[in-house]
Amino acid sequence: MSRRRHSDENDGGQAHKRRRTxxxxxxxxxxxxxxxRVGEKSTSSLESNLEGLAGVLEADLPNYKNKILRILCxxxxxxxxxxxxxTTLVGLLNARNYNFGGEFVEAMIRQLKETLKNNLYNxxxxxxxxxxxxxxxHVIAAPSMVAMFENFISVTxxxxxxxxxxxxxxxxxxxxxxxxxxxxxxxxxxxxxxLLSQIEGxxxxxxxxxxxxxxxxxxxxxxxxxxxxxxxxxQIQKLKKDRWQERHILRPYIAFDxxxxxxxxxxxPPFTPPGHMPDAQYPMPRVIFRMFDYTDAPEGPVMPGSxxxxxxxxxxxLHCIIKTxxxxxxxxxxxxxxxxxxxxxxxxxxIVEVIFAELFQLPSPPHIDVMYTSLLIELCKLQPxxxxxxxxxxxxxxYMRLDTMNTSCIDRFIYQLVCSSFEADCLTLDLDKPKPKFxxxxxxxxxxxSYHQRIVxxxxxxxxxxxxxxxxxxxxxxxxxxxxxxxxxxxxTVSNAIKNRASNEEILAILKxxxxxxxxxxxxxxxxxxxLKIDVFLQTLLHLAAKSFxxxxxxxxxxxxxxxxxxxxxxxxxxxxxxxxxxxxxxPQCDCFHGEERQLICEVSSCWNEPPLIFCRLFIxxxxxxxxxxxxxxxxxxxxxxxxxxxxxEKQQNKxxxxxxxxxxxxxxxxxEGQLEEQIxxxxxxxxxxxxxxxxxxxxxxxxxxxxxxxxxxxxETGSVDISTPWYKNCIERLQQVFLMHHVTIxxxxxxxENLLFTAELDHHILAxxxxxCALQL
Amino acid sequence: MSAKLNALNSDSYTExxxxxxxxxxxxxxxxxxxxxxSNTLYVGNLSFYTTExxxxxxxxxxxxxxxxxxxxxxxxxxxxxxxxxEYYTRGDAENAMRFVNGTRLDxxxxxxxxxxxxxxxxxxxxxxSGGQVRDEYRQxxxxxxxxxxxxxxxxxxxxxxxxx
Numbered sequence: 001m002s003r004r005r006h007s008d009e010n011d012g013g014q015a016h017k018r019r020r021t022x023x024x025x026x027x028x029x030x031x032x033x034x035x036x037r038v039g040e041k042s043t044s045s046l047e048s049n050l051e052g053l054a055g056v057l058e059a060d061l062p063n064y065k066n067k068i069l070r071i072l073c074x075x076x077x078x079x080x081x082x083x084x085x086x087t088t089l090v091g092l093l094n095a096r097n098y099n100f101g102g103e104f105v106e107a108m109i110r111q112l113k114e115t116l117k118n119n120l121y122n123x124x125x126x127x128x129x130x131x132x133x134x135x136x137x138h139v140i141a142a143p144s145m146v147a148m149f150e151n152f153i154s155v156t157x158x159x160x161x162x163x164x165x166x167x168x169x170x171x172x173x174x175x176x177x178x179x180x181x182x183x184x185x186x187x188x189x190x191x192x193x194x195l196l197s198q199i200e201g202x203x204x205x206x207x208x209x210x211x212x213x214x215x216x217x218x219x220x221x222x223x224x225x226x227x228x229x230x231x232x233x234x235q236i237q238k239l240k241k242d243r244w245q246e247r248h249i250l251r252p253y254i255a256f257d258x259x260x261x262x263x264x265x266x267x268x269p270p271f272t273p274p275g276h277m278p279d280a281q282y283p284m285p286r287v288i289f290r291m292f293d294y295t296d297a298p299e300g301p302v303m304p305g306s307x308x309x310x311x312x313x314x315x316x317x318l319h320c321i322i323k324t325x326x327x328x329x330x331x332x333x334x335x336x337x338x339x340x341x342x343x344x345x346x347x348x349x350x351i352v353e354v355i356f357a358e359l360f361q362l363p364s365p366p367h368i369d370v371m372y373t374s375l376l377i378e379l380c381k382l383q384p385x386x387x388x389x390x391x392x393x394x395x396x397x398x399y400m401r402l403d404t405m406n407t408s409c410i411d412r413f414i415y416q417l418v419c420s421s422f423e424a425d426c427l428t429l430d431l432d433k434p435k436p437k438f439x440x441x442x443x444x445x446x447x448x449x450s451y452h453q454r455i456v457x458x459x460x461x462x463x464x465x466x467x468x469x470x471x472x473x474x475x476x477x478x479x480x481x482x483x484x485x486x487x488x489x490x491x492x493t494v495s496n497a498i499k500n501r502a503s504n505e506e507i508l509a510i511l512k513x514x515x516x517x518x519x520x521x522x523x524x525x526x527x528x529x530x531x532l533k534i535d536v537f538l539q540t541l542l543h544l545a546a547k548s549f550x551x552x553x554x555x556x557x558x559x560x561x562x563x564x565x566x567x568x569x570x571x572x573x574x575x576x577x578x579x580x581x582x583x584x585x586x587x588p589q590c591d592c593f594h595g596e597e598r599q600l601i602c603e604v605s606s607c608w609n610e611p612p613l614i615f616c617r618l619f620i621x622x623x624x625x626x627x628x629x630x631x632x633x634x635x636x637x638x639x640x641x642x643x644x645x646x647x648x649x650e651k652q653q654n655k656x657x658x659x660x661x662x663x664x665x666x667x668x669x670x671x672x673e674g675q676l677e678e679q680i681x682x683x684x685x686x687x688x689x690x691x692x693x694x695x696x697x698x699x700x701x702x703x704x705x706x707x708x709x710x711x712x713x714x715x716x717e718t719g720s721v722d723i724s725t726p727w728y729k730n731c732i733e734r735l736q737q738v739f740l741m742h743h744v745t746i747x748x749x750x751x752x753x754e755n756l757l758f759t760a761e762l763d764h765h766i767l768a769x770x771x772x773x774c775a776l777q778l
Numbered sequence: 779m780s781a782k783l784n785a786l787n788s789d790s791y792t793e794x795x796x797x798x799x800x801x802x803x804x805x806x807x808x809x810x811x812x813x814x815x816s817n818t819l820y821v822g823n824l825s826f827y828t829t830e831x832x833x834x835x836x837x838x839x840x841x842x843x844x845x846x847x848x849x850x851x852x853x854x855x856x857x858x859x860x861x862x863x864e865y866y867t868r869g870d871a872e873n874a875m876r877f878v879n880g881t882r883l884d885x886x887x888x889x890x891x892x893x894x895x896x897x898x899x900x901x902x903x904x905x906x907s908g909g910q911v912r913d914e915y916r917q918x919x920x921x922x923x924x925x926x927x928x929x930x931x932x933x934x935x936x937x938x939x940x941x942x
Contacts, residue, residue, distance in 0.1 A: 029784070036785040074783050327789045327876055370839040374877040415839070445835075629842070633866070 028067050031060065035071050039085040041338065046085070047255045054092035061100060069107050076108065077115070080126040081320040083133055083179070088252040091137025095263035101139050102266050105131075109269060116274050119281045125172050126320075131268065132176040135183050137253045138260045142187040144268040145180065146195070149173045153195055155273050156202040163206060164282040164777065167229060169273060170199055174232050175316075178309045181236070182244035196240070203233055209775035212768075213736055214287040214362045219404040223290040223306070231288045232312065239309040248310040250340050284776050289357035291397060297346035304345065314345060318354040322375075326367050333378035348390045351379065356394065359416060360409040363740035363776075373416050402438050407733035408740065410438060411621075418445040487536040490514050494540045511537055621734060624701070625741055631697055632745055635690045642683040649676040695749050698742075702757050705735045706766060713763050723765070732769065739773040747777070791876040795891050801904075802894060812894040817844070817871050818864040820893040824849075825884045825922035826857050836883050837863045841870025847901050853908035859923050860903075860910060862896050886922065 038053050039046060057068055075086050094101030108131060115124040131148075134140040155169040173195070177184075185192050208227055212218075215225040226234075239246060253260060294303045304310035318336060325332035336351050358365050359372045380387050398405070398413055405413070493510050514533045656669045709731055716723040739746060746753070758770040794813045802809045821833070830846050837843055842865070849860035865871045871892075879890040905914040907928040916927035926934065 032783055032785050036783060071783065074786075078783065078786055324786065328791060329877065331788070368840065368873055368877070370873065370877045374881060377881070626842070633842075 027060075027064065031057070031064060031067060032071055035068075035075060035089075036079070038089065039082050046252055050085070050088055050092060050252060050256075054089060054096065057089075057093060058096050061097060065100070065103075069104060072104060073107050073111050076130040077111065077123045077126055079320075079324065080129065081317045081324065083126070083130060084249060084251050084253065087130060087133040087137050087139075088256065090134060091139050091253055091260045091263065092256060094137070094139045094266075095259050098264050101263070105134070105140065105266050105268065109271065112271075113274070121168055121281075121283050125175060128172050129176050129179060132180040135180050136251070138263045138265055141265040141267050142184055144266075146184055146188045146191050148268055148271050149176075149184075149195055150191065151271055151273060153198050153202075156198065158276070161276045162280075162282060162777065164285065165276055165280065166202065167206070167285065168282050170202060171229060171232065174199065174229075174236050175312075177236050178239065178246055178313050179249060181239060182246065185244055196236075199233070203229060207775065209772055210285050211287060211772075213740070213772040213776070214285065216287070216289055216360045216362070216406050216409050217401060217404045218406070219401070223293065225287045225289065226306075228286040228288055231307070234307040235309045235312050238307050246309055246313075248304075248313050248341060248344075282777075284363070286361070289360060290353065291356060291394065292349045292353050296393065296397075297349050301343070301345050303349060310345075314339075314350050315354055315357075318350060319358070322354070322358065323366070326371055326375075329371070329374045329378045332375055333382050336379065337382055348383065348387050352376075352387075352390050352394050356398075359412055360406075362406065362408065363743055365412070369412060369415055376416075399438070406736075407730060408737045414438065414441050414445060417442055487514055487532050491536050491540045494537060495543075498541065507537075621737070624738075628697065628701075628738075628742055628745075631694050632742070635687070635694050638683065638686050638690050642680065642687050645676060645680045645683055649673060649680060652676060691748075694745070695752060698746060698749060699752070699756065701738060702735075702753065705731070705738075706757060706762065709735070709766050710763055713765060732765070735766070736769055736773075739769065743773070743776070746773075750774070789872075789876075791879065792872045797891060799894060801900075809894055813892045815868065816892050816895060817866065817868050818862055818893045818895055819871055819874055819890045820860065821863055822860045822889045822891070823886055824857075824859045824861060824888060825886055826859055826924060827922065828857070828884045830861075832883060833861055833863065836878060837865075837874055840873040840878060841865050841867065847896055849903060849910070850901055851908040852902040852904075858903045858909040859913070862893060862901070863890075864896065884922070 034053060034056065038049055042049055044052075060068065072086065072090060075082070079086070090101070090104055094104070108127060112124060112127045112131075115121075115127060128148075131140060132145055135142050135145050152169040152173050156166045158166065181192075206229075211227050217225055290306055292303060293306065297303050304314070317339065321335050321339070322332060325335050337347070339347055355372050355376060358367070359369065365372070376391060380391065395417065402410060490510060490513060494507060497507055497510060511533050514536055652669060652673055656666065656673070659665065709728075712725075712728055712731070713723055715721075753770070758767060760767070762770075794810065798806065798809055821837075824833075830848055833846050833848075834843055837846075844864045844866050846864075847862040848857050849862075850856060851858040863871075863874070865874070875890055875892070878888075880887060882888070903909040903911070903913075905911045905928065907914060909924070909928070913923055914928045917930050919926050925931070
């Protein structure tokens with residue numbers, strides 16, 4: 001007794017008062033926690049937990065009704081993998097308190113409208129699915145749900161709207177049917193049949209240009225890469241044939257049937273789908289990734305077929321679990337592995353397939369690549385006896401099918417593999433073919449994470465041709481044997497000058513001595529660039545700074561001015577890149593680093609004049625994409641500055657308006673406003689010029705692609721040769737990759753791209769890539 | 779709209795740890811504030827032979843790395859098993875805390891933690907012998923971190939002398 005009192009008063013007299021005012025917050029947190037946690041591992045059964053929770057919430061309704069409503073609406077939106085747990089809970093509450101049920105339905109409709117207004121289409125799907133499952137819990141009357149579906153499907157009659165809008169409304173309806181199809185068919189079979197035939201009509205006439213761009217493999221065997229609506233339609237068809245018998249979904253409400261069927265149902269208010277707005281961003285279409293079927297899981301439960309609705313539900317739930325827990329890899333792994341109903345399915349195979357589906361998703365994975373690798377590692381730690389084998393099986397399968405795999409996906413596969421250090425097998429040594437190239441890239445990236453000798457030690461002798469070269473710096477003027485090269489003497493002098501910390505002027509004076517091999521004696525064109533000068537200076541500098549990245553970077557930074565002087569022309573810039581490439585030829589990682597100098601941005605395409613083999617190396621593309629990203633960051637930074645200045649001006653204007661009429665103050669704020677307006681004008685110009693640079697960058701890149709591809713196509717045509725060489729496949733997929741990786745930025749410049757580059761005169765092979773890209777948002 | 783559920787927003791891998799730099803110039807409150815806004819990570823348990831390039835390759839998976847500062851032995855000026863990685867954005871650093879912390883580099887499990895920001899002088903080990911403090915006192919043999927801990931090394935040689 002006394003001990004309790006002591007702890008009560010540990011803060012002195014205030015404690016009692018403080019606790020009273022903080023109680024409601026504690027209770028709200030407790031409610032949140034109780035609701036969020038229901039359905040997790042517990043000593044009692046799910047049913048008794050739900051029963052208990054319903055009782056607690058019912059008792060709290062008088063005081064905390066709004067809070068409870070908001071929490072339940074949130075879990076409906078954010079925890080779709082526990083859909084049926086929460087619909088059962090709502091069903092129980094509705095049975096005890098009819099008014100609350102009605103208010104909940106209204107709150108959900110309001111939330112649905114908001115999510116649609118805010119372009120949160122994926123969450124809207126979960127809300128509609130929740131509502132449809134409430135039919136199973138006797139909260140919502142079936143006919144009113146059918147009416148909502150009919151309103152959704154009527155959207156397919158709209159004209160002059162993006163196809164992705166119509167797609168979404170069809171997808172929502174179809175994706176609810178695994179949960180509620182049976183119930184709706186029992187009550188309203190005529191209307192449902194009509195609905196389904198309207199859907200079928202729509203699916204037949206919709207355009208599917210986008211599909212090739214989104215497929216991970218170009219081959220149809222062994223697993224076709226189906227467009228997502230086609231796959232879902234096939235699954236629903238099969239479900240219908242099975243008379244809507246669905247056996248996978250966990251349905252706690254069945255245990256409460258006697259209680260729930262006594263409850264009164266509510267009618268959904270008539271819901272008109274919001275009209276199309278120009279700034280609406282509908283979800284992009286997808287292709288369903290499959291890599292396993294029932295033949296792959298050797299023992300244990302059979303994997304549901306690709307057109308079974310069970311497959312759809314399992315994949316949906318696993319994707320939702322990753323979406324909820326991706327930030328915490330251990331929790332995510334644990335949640336995936338404790339998927340309810342796991343004893344009836346080969347869960348490890350499903351998990352691995354879903355993870356690779358996300359990793360390989362085009363245009364880009366839903367979450368950062370490195371998350372998937374760390375998740376796979378955690379999964380292997382939790383299931384060391386079974387999961388690594390599945391992963392090894394998956395890796396082998398992916399390796400065997402590299403020939404038809406999309407290049408972007410191969411890149412991601414490489415990253416994933418290197419992080420998890422699995423062994424790869426190699427069959428042929430044709431270095432242009434995907435498999436040996438793949439192994440080479442894997443080994444090279446592995447080397448970046450460790451060191452050359454290590455790779456030599458662990459790679460079997462048969463693959464020694466694929467081991468990357470020792471990443472040492474190649475210095476042209478290294479030793480005495482180079483003394484016959486022009487510029488050798490200057491190189492030595494420059495080297496000493498740099499070591500002795502000579503000034504920029506002194507170094508430029510030394511370089512003046514270098515003859516220009518390009519200049520004719522009577523050449524009157526003034527300062528054309530001197531490639532030898534650049535060569536000597538840069539090589540010498542980089543050789544001195546070769547110790548590490550940081551050294552190289554500070555060297556380039558310190559002598560920035562000299563480099564600028566030597567390379568005022570575009571050709572000069574090009575040449576710098578060539579020299580850097582020569583120097584770090586065997587150390588591609590360093591090449592990536594140097595490529596990021598902003599002053600060299602537009603000339604990155606110079607790498608493409610190199611022999612085709614280099615063109616296929618991964619690091620060239622790393623440079624390209626990194627450069628584009630840097631440019632994007634640059635534009636965004638200036639845009640942000642502009643926004644901030646505009647906000648400041650607005651605040652200032654508001655302050656002046658509100659504060660009053662003191663003459664002096666007015667003058668001061670007028671001045672400030674004037675300055676801000678000037679600043680905004682300047683920033684506006686800066687933004688426009690940055691955007692113009694950005695547009696130019698893309699124009700240059702696409703132009704180069706078109707040139708190279710057209711050359712190849714023309715050559716093949718005149719020689720009557722098949723165009724599909726490995727080089728061609730790589731090149732065209734790299735073009736696709738540029739579109740996919742930067743689709744948000746490129747959207748802004750579509751008009752210019754279409755007018756200047758992707759015109760009707762272009763070879764149809766190249767134009768197809770552009771058209772597929774456009775189809776992603778139409 | 780609806781409630782932002784605290785229970786669902788758990789992001790424990792990015793939380794600030796208990797460690798506070800004793801040499802930090804400023805009070806606890808200021809240090810915590812900086813830690814919560816920082817884009818810089820401390821990386822520990824590296825091998826002495828791990829290069830900047832290796833660190834870059836690993837951490838670049840989370841975003842563009844602004845700079846890497848390899849920790850040095852104060853006396854020998856050689857790598858002594860830690861470094862700082864600075865990103866351009868906090869979001870990238872958070873991803874490193876979520877997905878790189880606790881994974882392997884050069885076959886060693888590395889550890890990342892928030893850092894208040896690099897200042898000149900912080901790249902040096904603070905142990906008496908010039909390396910990190912942890913290498914002063916540890917008793918185990920770690921070939922990638924100079925073998926035995928410094929104290930253990932001294933004890934060994936004293937023992938050897940006394941025996942003969």
